[in-house]
Amino acid sequence: MKTKSFGYYRFLIVIFCFSFNTIRAQNPVIHADVPDMSMIRVGDSYYMSSTTMHMAPGVPIMKSKDLVNWTIINYAYDTLANVDAMNLVNGKSTYGKGTWASCINYQKGIFYVSTFAQTTNKTYVYKTKDIEKGPWERITFAPSYHDNTILFDDDGKIYMIWGVRKLRIIELKDDLTGVKEGTERVLIEDANAPLGQNVGLGEGSQIFKVNGKYYLFNIAWPRGGMRTVVVHRADKITGPWEGKVAFQDLGVAQGGIVDTPDGKWFAYLFRDFGSVGRIPYIVPMTWEDGWPVIGVDGKVPETLDLPASKGLIPGIVNNDEFDRKKGEPALPLVWQWNHNPDNSLWSVTERKGFLRLKTGRIDSLFLKSRNTLTQRTFGPVSSGVTKLDASNLKEGDFAGLTVFQRKFGQVGVKIADGKKYIFMVSNKTDTPTELESVPLSQNEVYLKIECNFRDRIDIARFFYSLDGKTWTVIGGELKMEYTLMEHFMGYRFGLFNYATKNTGGYADFDYFHISDKISDIN
Numbered sequence: 001m002k003t004k005s006f007g008y009y010r011f012l013i014v015i016f017c018f019s020f021n022t023i024r025a026q027n028p029v030i031h032a033d034v035p036d037m038s039m040i041r042v043g044d045s046y047y048m049s050s051t052t053m054h055m056a057p058g059v060p061i062m063k064s065k066d067l068v069n070w071t072i073i074n075y076a077y078d079t080l081a082n083v084d085a086m087n088l089v090n091g092k093s094t095y096g097k098g099t100w101a102s103c104i105n106y107q108k109g110i111f112y113v114s115t116f117a118q119t120t121n122k123t124y125v126y127k128t129k130d131i132e133k134g135p136w137e138r139i140t141f142a143p144s145y146h147d148n149t150i151l152f153d154d155d156g157k158i159y160m161i162w163g164v165r166k167l168r169i170i171e172l173k174d175d176l177t178g179v180k181e182g183t184e185r186v187l188i189e190d191a192n193a194p195l196g197q198n199v200g201l202g203e204g205s206q207i208f209k210v211n212g213k214y215y216l217f218n219i220a221w222p223r224g225g226m227r228t229v230v231v232h233r234a235d236k237i238t239g240p241w242e243g244k245v246a247f248q249d250l251g252v253a254q255g256g257i258v259d260t261p262d263g264k265w266f267a268y269l270f271r272d273f274g275s276v277g278r279i280p281y282i283v284p285m286t287w288e289d290g291w292p293v294i295g296v297d298g299k300v301p302e303t304l305d306l307p308a309s310k311g312l313i314p315g316i317v318n319n320d321e322f323d324r325k326k327g328e329p330a331l332p333l334v335w336q337w338n339h340n341p342d343n344s345l346w347s348v349t350e351r352k353g354f355l356r357l358k359t360g361r362i363d364s365l366f367l368k369s370r371n372t373l374t375q376r377t378f379g380p381v382s383s384g385v386t387k388l389d390a391s392n393l394k395e396g397d398f399a400g401l402t403v404f405q406r407k408f409g410q411v412g413v414k415i416a417d418g419k420k421y422i423f424m425v426s427n428k429t430d431t432p433t434e435l436e437s438v439p440l441s442q443n444e445v446y447l448k449i450e451c452n453f454r455d456r457i458d459i460a461r462f463f464y465s466l467d468g469k470t471w472t473v474i475g476g477e478l479k480m481e482y483t484l485m486e487h488f489m490g491y492r493f494g495l496f497n498y499a500t501k502n503t504g505g506y507a508d509f510d511y512f513h514i515s516d517k518i519s520d521i522n
Helices: 006-022
Strands: 024-026 038-042 045-049 058-064 070-077 103-107 110-117 122-128 137-141 149-152 158-162 167-172 185-188 201-210 213-220 228-234 242-247 253-259 265-272 278-288 291-294 303-307 336-338 355-358 373-376 381-389 397-404 409-416 419-426 433-440 444-452 459-465 492-499 506-515
Touching: 038 103, 038 253, 045 103, 045 110, 058 110, 070 122, 103 149, 110 149, 149 201, 158 201, 201 253, 213 253, 228 253, 228 291, 242 291, 265 291, 278 303, 355 492, 381 397, 397 444, 397 506, 409 444, 409 459, 492 506
Parallel strands: none
Antiparallel strands: 024 303, 038 045, 045 058, 058 070, 103 110, 110 122, 122 137, 149 158, 158 167, 167 185, 201 213, 213 228, 228 242, 253 265, 265 278, 278 291, 336 373, 355 506, 373 492, 381 444, 381 506, 397 409, 397 492, 409 419, 419 433, 444 459
16 A cells, blocks of 8 residues: 655645634724723623714623624613703703713622713613523612722622822612712722833723632733733732733723633733724633733734634624514614614514615714714725615705714715605715715616725725615715824724705615625625
8 A cells, every 4th residue: 555645644634624623712802993892791692892982772681601792782772862962952951971881790699880971970880680681770870980980899899980190989878779889999009010100091990719828800001001901919909009001012001801601711902903993803812820811922912722713793783674574673773873773763564675774864074963873894804785775855955875973975865856766975184075966867876985904995986776786986085084182992883864955755674784805805
């Protein structure tokens, strides 16, 4: 029998190694905007809350069995508050505000999610026995405790830690309805001390108790450096606390730690990654002399000894045919409204198989208009496609597909002087500018936006089609830009319709399809 050559066996080894590597998880585990994660494990399931600021519903709750593949299962609230800023009325808005970093807990059969809102200057605690179905009970009190984290201690006391650089602690009432008087004090004077004085930030607190010791995770940002994980530990919640730099690589920071059923530990952190937003990483962790040691040789590994990702569709984003069966929710959980919607002006039942967006007021600016329905964009590339029936738009109406943050782009149909036009608008300069318009002689048109986030190129391109097969580029490219404070979130696809002259028109969207491919990729 002929003996196999050494080269043959080496080939088999290479194929085996390649196959092994391809089935492993890769960082980032979610290449989409899921910032300020807080995570717990209950049995063999992991639950994660995150931040979506001014979106409604708010505080998304996600579930996973493996730390890699996540599905949105609920939101902590449908409406944060019925106020002008959340309703986009009277010239008010709350872009970049709404609710920020949340904290998720599980205690004696009850799930708790705490958060805070600059919009209302209040702190919120939501609780439920059924995290997937609810209902949620809401507890609220003032003031707004920035980046708060809650610890249910073994002696039954409940503590909240919050703040920026000078971290403070309070004890909450047993029913979480407020603060016990006389318990507020400074916990750590300078959270950045392990990096030096006046480093910056020192926020994003997350508190854990492991083997009887208390561990407080925070983020620092040295001037001219990168976002860094700082950890303090203490034998008592009252201190004294000692701190050290726990991790510094690629700017991957802010989060906490979680263990697996078989005893492994991981840190969950996020990274600012251009216009796609703040994207989650899972980083292996061990314990050494009672301190968490994060990373592989101090670095973020590209691959993980965890199951491979199956993609973000359908758990984080998804297609929607707008064809609802009896008993199904009007909108799947992948959708969020830009601010609170006016529920009288949208429907998925008035025309079967369509999302109808109706106008009820006059708006001069897109970002001030209501009822823009959104989903996350994602990387490294993604595209959104819709089919619009514009036959019932009125003079001065604008309807279509957007990719938006503060510097948004739009492709859609407008009615001007009684005629239909396909248009593309760029807000790159903070002045919405029409780059191109094309006469439209039919009622239905297909619209597409492609987003390229590879290597932070952050370019969006805009297309239309008259038959759904042949696509034409319209307008120009949009250089997407993640703006802090003004919007403070990654770019989103959105379906919109607003009026500038007459109310009562409506746009019908046949479907929304989302993909991980764009036209320059086979």
